Structures are given as C-alpha cells and as structure tokens.
Amino acid sequence: MSRREAGKYRLYKFQRTIAPYGFILPGTVFYLMVTIIPMFTGFWMSFRNWNIIRPTHPFVGLANYDMILHDPVFWQSLKNTLVYTVGVVPLQMGLALLVALLLNTEIRGKAFFRLLYYLPVVTPLSIAAVIWQWIYHPQVGLLNAALRTFGVPGQNWLGDPKLAMLSVIIVAVWAGLGYRMVIFLAALQGIPDTYYEAAMIDGASRFALFKYITLPLLKPTTMYVLITSMIGSFQVFGLVNVLTGGGPLDATNVLVKYIHRRAFGDLQFGKAAAMSFILFGIILIFTVLQWKFLGREVSYD
C-alpha cells in the first residue's frame, strides 16, 4: 500500500467509524440534557423530601411512595386517567381508521375532507377549549340546543361530576382524530394494489379484502398508533387543565394534573416525582403487554 493509499484508507476508516458519532453528538447531548439526565434526577428526587427551593434534600427512602399509595386523591386520579384512556384510545383509533378508509377511496372533495379532519390538530388547545366550553354551555350551548330539538333535556356537561369526564373524552377524540387519520392514510397508501387485484380475481368480498389484506398489513401502523395514543392519554394534562381544571369534585382530576398540583401548588416535588415514576411504571407495563400480544409483524412478500 502506497502512502497515499494508506492515507485514503485512514480517511475512509475515519469516515466510517468516528465521523458518524460527530454528527449525532449534538442531538445526543441535547437529548441527554433535556430527557435522560432529568429522568434519572427525577428518580433520585422521588426518594427524598424535596422542596425545590430548600437547599437540603433529606433522604426518606420509600416514604413518598408509601404516602402516595395511601392517598385517596391519587387513586381517584389514577382511576380517572384509566377511564379517560379506555374512553379515548379505542374510539379515537377506530374512528381514525374508518375516516382514513373513507378518504382512501375515490370520493369527491377528498382534499377538503382531509383538511377538515386535520384542522383540530393544528387548532391551539386553549382556543379549542374555549370553543368547546361554549358548545357545552348548559344554557346557550350548541349541544344542549341540538338535544332540546329532539326533546332531550339539556345537561350541565362540564359542571356535573357524572358527565364531566365524558365531555372531556369527546373533546380529546375530536382533537386527536386528524393526526391518527393521517398516519393511517399514509399506511393505507403504502399497501400495494397488486394484493387487492389478486384477491379480487379470486372473488374476495370487500370485507374479506379489509380483513385479510388491509388490517394485517396495517398492523405495524396500528401498533405505533396504539402505543403512542396510550402513552399520550396516560399523560393527558393540558386539555383537562383548560376545560375543567380537574373538577368538579375531582371528577376529571387526572394523574399529571395532580402531579402538577402537588409539585407547583404544594411544593412537594419529591412526592410528585414519585407519582411520575408510578405513572412511568404503569405505562411501561401496558406497553410491554401490547408488544407481547400484538407485536408480531405481518408480511406477504
């Protein structure tokens, strides 16, 4: 090997082995700084009596976790979070898939409908909340006016502890539908037509096409949407915060809202951190279970 070739080879080695790390370094450092390190700090905080402005943070072992497990408001907020998740995720995914299927056909004004369904996604939460508060208004609201024309008496949607969570779920489904629809739509357009053509030649019905081709091939997308929706709904905060503030009577007090109140309202950062890690554990268990039972890839290649 001549010297020139050796130099070339060294450059090639450098480009192959060291340079890539240089490129991912800024992103990695940023991610470490804003996510990974704070996560571990939070874990460390959860074992301490941590008040953000006090210089000392005495170690208290599992006392924070113990106190949380004996806190009725924590259990109430956990239950609310589960109800919210069970209410939002299946409904939102089902509707998003349905709308995506409809918009994947050759209908007129497809672009218009796509825009229509996607609009709530780009609407700022606070503005959407104001609009929905008006829709839900017991006296002059659109919803009660519509119900009254059918002879159904008006309800106090956000003010009645029995209805408040349902009302929040409806807004959440509305707000998140468009985003999931777009993901499904992209996946649907990625399924080759040849599969459908082959099946149609064999005389498959429309339902059979959906059941044996569309659904299995959408599986990776469905998994992605399911897991991210689940995580998102466990972490719901903004919507509840602006619509109901967690009320009435803690009926919509969800976990992250409660964590926020404990931290910034009561200065109990140690307990808030412990609650965050309980939430993390719950999300982890759910995600692992989803992978285990649904995570098998399908391929017809």
Next chain:
Amino acid sequence: MKRTARRMFCIVAAALLLISLASGISIAKRKTVIIHWQHHTPARQEMVEAFAIEFMKQNPDIEIKIESIPEADYFQKLLPALAAGSGPDTFQIPAGQVLAYARTGVLQPLDTSIPEAKSIEADFMASAASRLKIDGKYYGFPVDTATVVLFYNPKLFKEAGLDPNKPPQTWDELVKYAKAMTKRDAAGVTTQMGVATGGYGPVIISLMLQNGATLWDAKSDLPDFNSKQAAEALQWSTALVADYKVEDRAMGSRWNAFRQEKLAMVFAGPAMIGSFKATAPNLDFRIAEVPAPKAGGSKSTLLTSWAYVTAKKAQSDAATKWVAYLTSESAQKQWILKTGDLPTRKALLDLADYKKDPLLAPCMESMKKATSAPWSARSLDDALIRKAYELVLLKGNSPESALSYLTTEAVKAEKEQKELAMP
C-alpha cells in the same frame, strides 16, 4: 514609511476602541439592575412599567427590568428560577407563603437602611402585614390585597321594586332580594339570577368567619373547620343554589352573567371594579359591604394578600427601595384607581376622596374589618374549600361531613407547609 504610519494609526485606533469599551463597561457596571417578576394583568403591567420609568428617573443608578407572567405559569417559572439562582431580584408571592420562602433562604429581609422598611408596623394594617414578619424581621411589603364585597346592579333592583340605595343588610334579606330578582322562562330555565358566590373559596370562608367560626385550632396550631358556625355558613351558601334557587350554576360564568345584567348581586373582590370597567364600560353597578348573618352581625370578610419580596441574590438597598416605591402612598393611590387593589397603608383608608366615592367607600370599610387567614397552604385558598362546597351541593353530603373531610385534608396540607417552613 507609509506602512508604518498606517500601522501606528491602526494601533492608536484599536487602543482608543478598547479604552472606550472598558469605560463603557465600567459605567454600565455602576448601574444596579433589578429584575422584577409579577403575575400578569394588563392593567397591572402597564401601571408598574410606568412606575419603573418614574423610579429610574429618581434613581439613575438603578435599572428595573419587568417581567409580567400569567398567573397560571407564574410558579412554574418562579420556583425553578429561584432554585437555579437565576430568578428575579424582586417578585410577588402570597402572604401566607412568605414564611416558607424566607426559611428556605431564597429571600432576604427588607433592608432597614431604607426608611419605609423601618416603619412597616406603624404604616400598614396589621392584617395585611403580619404574615410578612418572620423571626422579628419584615420580608416584604403588602400588595395585591382584596376582601369580599357585594357588587349589585341598581337597574335590576329598580325593576324588582327594590331600593338600590338600600342593599341587603342580612343573609335573610339577601335571600329575599335575590328571590325578587330571579326570573325563569316558561320552560323553567333561569334567565336572571338573584345572587352568586360561585362556590369561590375566599367567599365561602368569609361567610364562615362572619358567622363566628374560627377555622383554626389554637392548641394544635392547625386548621379546624368543624364547627356549628362553619356548617351553618356552608349550608347557607349551598342553599342559595339548591333550596332558594336564586343562584343557577347552569348560567355559566358569574362574571359574564353580571356583565350581561343577568345577575343582580355577586360576591367578589374589589379588583372586579377594574375588570368590569374595562370589559363592560356601560354597565351601571354599585358596591356594598357584605350582608351580616343577622341584624347587627359581623361584616368581617377574608383578607387575601400578596407581598413584594426581595431575593437573596438582590442588592438589598436597591431592591428594597424599589418595592417600597411600589407600595408607597402615591403608588397605592394609583393601584386602587387603575387595578382595584385596595390600599394597605393606614393613612389611606380614611382618605376623604375614598369616603365620597360610592364604589370605594364600602371597599375601605370592608378592609378595616377584614381578617387574614392563619394558614399557609395554598390549596386552602380555593381548591379544598370548593371541594367541600361541591360535596354538599353535588354529592348531597351533610355540611358537617364535608367540613370534617375538609379539616382532614387541610391539616395534611398545613402540616406539609409547616415542614417546608422549618427553620
């Protein structure tokens, strides 16, 4: 030759530049910068910015930088900033929290080389200033002070055949008036409400205090809401909705209802004067002290108050000078006119101008009778009280059981705050 000259010229120019930079830095250094944070209302921001300009004119060696933060995000920003030592030099916190902040060491006492800081006891009302004194030293000036008064609409009074110059004096009278001013349509939908409390914490606490409840157990030095007087007051506040049907929660925001003349009377803080004037300029409203539980009874309400404090890192004399300026007599006169925040200086309460002003006179009277809450837990300002109110109203719990629940939660919350405020 030419080149040498050019070189010389460059060197001289560079030297001059460096000298001017250095002198510029040293001039800038001589200015003390005070970063001031407060929670935001448009009127308050405008006013405090005007104060800052005036203050800097009088004190050319101090520069004030103001950051106005919406209340919803205020503590989210303030706490991490204080923890990181990058926070403001002067800022506002609720009076009940001064103890915890002072004990954690993020605050410093007011600098007594500034004359106003020496005479707080003499100049300010005890109810507004007492929570700001820790271990014998004052840590802030009172600001953002409110009581509870009754706003009412004279037009709706007249329509119902009531005299707008004679607002209700007792709880029973209030209910009678409210019934006269409540209207429903053929379908039974409320189109006009007589009165509203909104279940708002400070209002409900005020009713309890008026009724003679102490809400505090001196022996354990912790909250105690279990009393006949507190139960009666809570019962009465929920009866306005459930039994007398003069307050209808289905009408939505009580402020909007009052603006639209669909609500005759509302319990509120004086700061709503500014709000109503700004948002409903044509609305004719009046103010009265709250009615007493019985004829000749107490009109004492809860005084809620914040404090302007100085951070540990601030240059103490400049920071104290600035917060003293913000709460000076001339500034407090502006506060009341522009934002509706009541003055806390004794000298101002009996001012002839206020006595003649039909809106301000009842506010000043209520100020003299107001008492501050003995607790520090912020959840007791509204969230927990509202929950007790809703337990009775929406769940049908007895007032006694709701108050027993409230006491349990309040004791827990207060103990946590006490722990935070350990020396």
